[in-house]
Amino acid sequence: MPLIDEFKKFIARGNVLDLAVGVMIGAAFGKIVTSLTENVIMPVIGWLFGDIDFSTYFVRLGAIPATYKGSLTDYASLKAAGVAMIGYGEFITQVVNFLIVALVLFLLVRSINKMIEKVQRQQKEADAAVVAPVDPQLATLKEILEEMRRTKAV
Incomplete structure (x- = not known):
C-alpha cells in the first residue's frame, strides 16, 4: 500500500498534471x-517549383516483385508491395513540419x-518609485547641516 500512496502523491503534484x-x-x-x-505549405512549395509532390520522392533499393502490376513511380503502391525504398520526399515534409513547430515555439518563448x-522592468521602476518616509527630525537635522555649510562657505 505505501507504493500506491506514494504513486497517488506523485500523480497529484501539479507538475505531472501540467505535463500531461x-x-x-x-x-x-x-x-x-x-x-x-x-x-x-507543401502544395504551395510544389506549385512554386513546378507541381512537385515531395511525398513521391524516393529511391528504390530492392527489386520489384514479379507479381507487382502498379506504377513504378507510385511510392505508396511500391511500399505496399514490400519494395525496399528510401522515401526522402516524406523526410523533406517532416523537416518542414519540424521547422514550423520550432519557429512557433521560438516565437512563443x-x-x-x-x-x-x-x-x-515595471517592478524595478515601482520599487525605485517607492520612497521611504522621512523622519521629520532627520529632515530638520539635514536642513541645519545644509545651513551650516552655507554659512561656512560665505
Missing part, C-alpha cells in the same frame, strides 16, 4: 502542423520572455 496537459496539447498541435504542412522582462 502539455503533452495532449502538443499532440493536437502536432496534428495541426502536419495538416498545415501537408495541405497548405520569445514573447513570454519579453513579457517577463517588461514585468520585471
Whole structure:
C-alpha cells in the first residue's frame, strides 16, 4: 500500500498534471502542423517549383516483385508491395513540419520572455518609485547641516 500512496502523491503534484496537459496539447498541435504542412505549405512549395509532390520522392533499393502490376513511380503502391525504398520526399515534409513547430515555439518563448522582462522592468521602476518616509527630525537635522555649510562657505 505505501507504493500506491506514494504513486497517488506523485500523480497529484501539479507538475505531472501540467505535463500531461502539455503533452495532449502538443499532440493536437502536432496534428495541426502536419495538416498545415501537408495541405497548405507543401502544395504551395510544389506549385512554386513546378507541381512537385515531395511525398513521391524516393529511391528504390530492392527489386520489384514479379507479381507487382502498379506504377513504378507510385511510392505508396511500391511500399505496399514490400519494395525496399528510401522515401526522402516524406523526410523533406517532416523537416518542414519540424521547422514550423520550432519557429512557433521560438516565437512563443520569445514573447513570454519579453513579457517577463517588461514585468520585471515595471517592478524595478515601482520599487525605485517607492520612497521611504522621512523622519521629520532627520529632515530638520539635514536642513541645519545644509545651513551650516552655507554659512561656512560665505
